[in-house]
Amino acid sequence: MFDVQNIRKDFPILNREVNGKPLVYLDNAATSQTPQQVIDVIVDYYANYNANIHRGVHTLSQEATDKYEQARIKIQEHFNIKKAHEVIMTSGTTHSINLVSNGFSSLVKEGDELLVSAMEHHSNIVPWQMLCERTGAELKVIPMNAQGELVMEDYHKMLSEKTKLVFCNHISNALGTINPIQEIIDAAHKVGAAVLIDGAQAAPHLKADMQSLDVDFYTVSAHKICGPTGVGMLYGKEEWLGKLPPYQGGGEMIAEVTFEKTTYADLPHKFEAGTPNICGGIAFGAAIDYMNAIGFDAIAAYENELLKYATNELLKIDGLKIYGTAEKKTSVVSFNIKGLHPYDIGSILDKLGIAVRTGHHCAQPIMDYYKIPGTVRASFAFYNTKEEIDVLVKGVERAMKMLL
Numbered sequence: 001m002f003d004v005q006n007i008r009k010d011f012p013i014l015n016r017e018v019n020g021k022p023l024v025y026l027d028n029a030a031t032s033q034t035p036q037q038v039i040d041v042i043v044d045y046y047a048n049y050n051a052n053i054h055r056g057v058h059t060l061s062q063e064a065t066d067k068y069e070q071a072r073i074k075i076q077e078h079f080n081i082k083k084a085h086e087v088i089m090t091s092g093t094t095h096s097i098n099l100v101s102n103g104f105s106s107l108v109k110e111g112d113e114l115l116v117s118a119m120e121h122h123s124n125i126v127p128w129q130m131l132c133e134r135t136g137a138e139l140k141v142i143p144m145n146a147q148g149e150l151v152m153e154d155y156h157k158m159l160s161e162k163t164k165l166v167f168c169n170h171i172s173n174a175l176g177t178i179n180p181i182q183e184i185i186d187a188a189h190k191v192g193a194a195v196l197i198d199g200a201q202a203a204p205h206l207k208a209d210m211q212s213l214d215v216d217f218y219t220v221s222a223h224k225i226c227g228p229t230g231v232g233m234l235y236g237k238e239e240w241l242g243k244l245p246p247y248q249g250g251g252e253m254i255a256e257v258t259f260e261k262t263t264y265a266d267l268p269h270k271f272e273a274g275t276p277n278i279c280g281g282i283a284f285g286a287a288i289d290y291m292n293a294i295g296f297d298a299i300a301a302y303e304n305e306l307l308k309y310a311t312n313e314l315l316k317i318d319g320l321k322i323y324g325t326a327e328k329k330t331s332v333v334s335f336n337i338k339g340l341h342p343y344d345i346g347s348i349l350d351k352l353g354i355a356v357r358t359g360h361h362c363a364q365p366i367m368d369y370y371k372i373p374g375t376v377r378a379s380f381a382f383y384n385t386k387e388e389i390d391v392l393v394k395g396v397e398r399a400m401k402m403l404l
């Protein structure tokens with residue numbers, strides 16, 4: 001039995017009130033909440049062994065280094081990554097994607113094609129547009145349909161020997177769609193293209209296996225899986241990470257520095273210039289432990305129940321339309337009410353203590369596709385309840401009474 005009430009006790013923030021009402025936190029696709037187990041790890045770091053890593057001979061530095069490298073191993077094991085040095089610690093998905101897109105500056109040229117899905121987060125669009133501006137390569141868009149699914153027939157037709165890179169999210173943050181990434185990866189590899197999958201929205205809901213996917217790059221942000229902000233992972237296949245030049249220069253990423261010539265450190269340090277988010281990295285490992293202790297199968301089953309319940313209850317509201325009705329989706333419900341602006345609904349919900357996201361969700365092309373300014377997005381985590389969904393539905397009805 002999935003004991004949600006017991007799980008909720010791990011999250012101190014869920015006890016607070018907002019505008020005099022109990023907090024109903026339904027903005028998990030933007031960031032997840034942090035359990036006490038992870039908060040304890042953060043406090044323990046600063047209270048007991050805060051020190052810079054990899055450089056010191058002293059005890060604190062060694063303790064911090066050990067814990068930080070243990071976190072890398074936890075990440076490696078969680079995502080079934082072959083080698084620990086294929087785990088690059090970054091500040092999150094945005095940093096990870098920029099690291100790769102910058103590295104490809106010398107590896108793509110005019111005449112090359114890069115394929116991007118129509119439902120990407122801006123952080124998986126803009127860095128590639130910048131790469132195309134630098135190199136003259138062309139960005140082409142894999143279209144989506146009204147359900148919010150990629151048109152895979154078109155994707156297969158777009159692939160050619162000109163295709164150098166394909167990038168796509170594993171799960172859409174705006175629509176909840178689970179994309180057929182295995183098919184995307186396999187087809188891209190047949191034409192010799194590399195694939196980057198943005199896993200920021202998938203990591204909270206499922207456990208992705210890097211070796212069985214055979215993906216070239218995969219990105220994660222710790223703050224979406226109960227970890228802190230400002231830390232994340234770039235997974236890269238060793239052969240690709242070897243080909244890419246360093247992204248930033250500085251301490252930690254060098255083998256030897258003279259004013260004539262600098263040689264770079266081995267993986268992963270080549271891509272980890274400067275003092276990293278040490279505490280964040282260690283807490284990232286603790287967040288993975290926390291989620292695994294609950295179990296991803298249990299999380300997925302429970303969240304799917306929440307998704308079905310929320311979808312059914314919301315659709316009972318007259319004039320409510322849900323965007324993103326893919327057959328395979330996770331617990332995200334993006335919706336609008338006929339005649340109302342999403343921002344106005346969101347503001348009234350906030351007065352009732354309900355936190356939802358309103359706007360384009362960093363995915364403006366999706367909103368353009370549907371010809372809407374944005375949506376109200378309720379995104380559920382394993383610590384949400386059906387009772388909270390009832391509060392949301394009542395809140396939306398209340399907003400309609402006030403605004404319509």
Ligand SMILES: *Cc1c(COP(=O)(O)O)cnc(C)c1O
Pocket residue numbers: 029030092093094095121123124169171172173198199200201221224
């Ligand atoms: C949140 C998110 C990002 C951006 O992650 P950051 O942590 O802000 O770098 C990118 N893509 C998707 C699908 C996301 O959900």
